[in-house]
Amino acid sequence: MLKVDQIDVYYGNIQALKGVSLDVHQGEIVTLIGANGAGKSTLLKTLSGLLKPKQGVIQYMGESISGKPAQEIVNAGISHVPEGRRVFANMSVEENLELGAFARKDSRGIREDLHMVYELFPRLLERRKQLSGTLSGGEQQMLAMGRALMARPKLLLMDEPSMGLAPLLVKTIFQIIEEINRNGTTILLVEQNANMALSIANRAYVIETGSVVISGTAEELQASEQVKMAYLGGH
Incomplete structure (x- = not known):
């Protein structure tokens, strides 16, 4: 590969x-x-x-x-989850995840993947409207991984x-x-x-x-x- x-x-x-x-x-x-x-x-x-x-x-x-x-x-x-997480602090969890899919046009597939990310990381679902900068380090790591997965x-x-x-x-x-x-x-x-x-x-x-x-x-x-x-x- x-x-x-x-x-x-x-x-x-x-x-x-x-x-x-x-x-x-x-x-x-x-x-x-x-x-x-x-x-x-x-x-x-x-x-x-x-x-x-x-x-x-x-x-x-x-x-x-x-x-x-x-x-x-x-x-x-190819998606990259960078060192130090690098989430967009003044945007919500869900906005960060949606940004991960910015190059995609298939809105149904994007919705499915958002659902898949929330299943993998239930904590992100609980926090989806919260500003990313207020998350703990572990939650930010989950968000960085989820965001990369949104590019499929x-x-x-x-x-x-x-x-x-x-x-x-x-x-x-x-x-x-x-x-x-x-x-x-x-x-x-x-x-x-x-x-x-x-x-x-x-x-x-x-x-x-x-x-x-x-x-x-x-x-x-x-x-x-x-x-x-x-x-x-x-x-």
């Missing part, structure tokens, strides 16, 4: 990604793990068209999307969904990620909580200083001494 081949990405003169290659197959949950500043968010921003690779190719559904504008990438079926994506890019959330909420968010995947959406997940991410992923990539250093099935990475020492709090 997604093939990233040897991409280099720069911020000015600083190289953030060096020859990164990875694949995501339809129906999978693939997770990227690595320390802060390793390049994980940069990779997601590049996939969603917010940054442009200097080198290399990104293919989605067999076609190159390298350097395409972000709105075209959303229209092609085939591929969902998620950046640190558990960041700053209480452990009980983290569990809930991960259960919902699994449910979204079971409903047919492929997921590429960036997550600091490596244990949690590997527990739901099919495959994983470890990124260190802008390069992929290890890849394999989630089980292989959970069993790897190197990964245990660095990311799973193992000894």
Whole structure:
């Protein structure tokens, strides 16, 4: 579904990604793990068209999307749940969700998807008229996920969904990620909580200083001494 081949990405003169290659197959949950500043968010921003690779190719559904504008990438079926949630604070929950569907014209389908989001996140239904800026961190994370789903994506890019959330909420968010995947959406997940991410992923990539250093099935990475020492709090 997604093939990233040897991409280099720069911020000015600083190289953030060096020859990164990875694949995501339809129906999978693939997770990227690595320390802060390793390049994980940069990779997601590049996939969603917010940054442009200097080198290399990104293919989605067999076609190159390298350097395409972000709105075209959303229209092609890729949605991005950014780090830090980024909800529109002075708009209601429902207005935020409707904005997620701004590129769609099928009003009946939009209504169905709104219903589906409220079923996934009953808390948002209770709060639908409330200003998004007044929601808790966990509720804002649910809203950011719901808003991305309103574009009816085939591929969902998620950046640190558990960041700053209480452990009980983290569990809930991960259960919902699994449910979204079971409903047919492929997921590429960036997550600091490596244990949690590997527990739901099919495959994983470890990124260190802008390069992929290890890849394999989630089980292989959970069993790897190197990964245990660095990311799973193992000894």
